[in-house]
Amino acid sequence: MMSPLTIFLVFLRLGLTSFGGPVAHLGYFRTEFVERRRWLDEAAYADLIALCQFLPGPASSQVGIAIGTIRAGFLGGLAAWLGFTLPSALLMIGVAYGVTVLGDPASGWLRGLKVVVVAVVAQAVWQMAQRLCPDRLRATLAIAAAIILLIWPDALVQLLVIGLGGLAGWRLLKVASTNGAIFPSPITPRAGIGFAALFAVLLGGSLLATLSNDATLTLLAGMVRSGSLVFGGGHVVLPLLETVTVGAGLMNADTFIAGYGAAQAVPGPLFTFSAYLGAVAAAPPGGWLGGTLALVAIFLPSFLLVWAALPFWAALRAQPAAQAALAGINAAVVGILLAALYQPVITSAIRGPVDVALALSAFAALHVWRAPPWAVVVGWAVIGGLAG
Template identity: 60%
Template sequence: MPVSEQERPLAGNAGEVFLAFLKLGLTSFGGPIAHLGYFRDEFVTRRRWLDEAGYADLVALCQFLPGPASSQVGFALGLMRAGPLGALAAWTAFTLPSALLLVLFAYGAAALEGGFAQGVLHGLKLVAVAIVAQAVFGMARSLTPDRERAGIAVLAIFVVVLAGGAMGQVGAILLGGLAGLWLCRGAPTMAAESHLHALPRRAGIMALVLFALLLVGLPLIGGAGPGLALFDGFYRAGALVFGGGHVVLPLLEAETVGRGLVTPDAFLAGYGAAQAVPGPLFTFAAYLGAIGLAPPNGIGGAAIALVAIFLPGLLLVVGALPFWTQLRRWPQAQAGMRGANAAVVGLLGAALYDPVFTSAVLTPLDFALALAGFVALVAWKAPSWSVVLALGLAGGLLVL
């Protein structure tokens, strides 16, 4: 009798996943789009945990879901590699470094000031340019190999540019999938990733039910205590935001500054510090939970806020993956996914220009440094952490 997906042995272990994501948690600067580039370099190109199409499938799925897309992709990679413990290891290792740094900042750690530190921060923005450019270059070669899919990628760029925001991103992927049903039916059938761990549908349904119960139930019981009220506010912020990253800031401001838990100056100072640390921007919640003017605050408040803001997005990933795995095997669904994957290339291409390139490349020398980082990654196969160190140091030295 063939071994079912649920019985298939795992391809890795939680320790392996933890160490891989810890390196990324310490070195992944540049925001969610850059993180997706780091992930692709580490897990598709170097470690070969999955292929290009499988990775693009995960990116497309997580772009559809509310929550922090890069953290959701990392959580899913850990889940498929080493099961639930692998998922927890991936999230913990990728999230904790930046969360701990922001909590230290909340307790009075010195903010990055002065010319050298600001130069380092600018160098890290140039790293993001190189990383995202590498991701677009590599994914375009494998996911847009023909005129039809290249055209879908260009269409996606237009949709993102004209519509803007999270709705533009979701709309681009949706239109890409519809175009794929029409234009990509004749492409070769994708092979399923037989080495990936699959969740049973029952687990997915339970996760979706828990997501809905918390979203509806927490506001009803939030008055039972300040801890529950804090958890409710951050859970709602994580559950209702599409696009992740900076998109969540207005919701966080409403839940903290708007409720008198954090002063406007403290909020802005923490947001500035969040730009200086690696990992997901959602860890800004740990700072807000720690700096709160009313209990629970400190370490307890940081832990509540951090778990609450990530939990809804992770529950949605668990809920969607069992059905996504089955869906992508159907010929019609595969045609749609080819179009959606091409749209992801366009989405990343649009993000490479704005905000990544426009916010980082301000002078011809900036362009030269970003290009050097790109060449180091693509032609010299340099590890991403070495490019982070080199461009960060170069940015600091240039202002002296």
């Protein structure tokens, strides 16, 4: 077994330098752990990616947790997450303090951040639709999901859409089975069942918390639900987090979108946006402690899901029905993100022709010229400041 401290230091360097979002993170991980350190071979790494894409939650962070767990047990998984997450979490809490000091989120540089979000989410919808909706049935599922959520923008409706997508995929899609996992699991099946039970209790408690009027409990429970139910990558968390923060009256849409724009400029996992939200939300304790609690709440389901799935992945992956249900869920989340592109992203960021022009130019920089997201965020924040 490897030292958790070694795991932490390796992932800390990645957390400081891994720009570009989940797909880029997986590329950095492959270079580090397959080519450079040879902690895994190519096939085992591909299988870990398949596992974490099957689970809800932030795929790149879950791959990191799985690698740390395989190399150094439970403490290794925790060390990997902490190293990879800490830099961006600290930066996002710092952004939260900056927004609080600067006040009005409609100021020029924040205007630039908000129009960048339009481009980032539009690019995510485009790329995910190409990958996850390759046929008419899945494209129809995505469009139907978007229509439902545009008409009924509610957290429970989002959960219903995810469930219906899985049901439609199970009944209507044909997906071939794949080979079983080829990496050893350090977790016993009995322990895996225990973690699955803990996850069920945690998710059930977060759903019951929707009945509460306590702002802090509402926020933290919403973070747990977001970390438990998001399929398809970091950008898909946007509509769920918007519902539990802006929708619950804990902040305004401008503050929310400005923070999401800033999250594109930092390295590490996009889910550290939760630290910003916990720090600026109108719910105690706020500040760095509120940001830390929100961060832990959104990532806790990832640990439980990875540790629950590792012992059973070989058998589960071989089931075509499970793969078909996942394909339907992935199509539905494309629709969820498409609806989020309109509300809250476009409705909060686009106020006139100048904003449209800024968003289109940012999209061209990202999608056509392949500029790094952090550079586009910084550049368009400056342009927004000059234009505003």
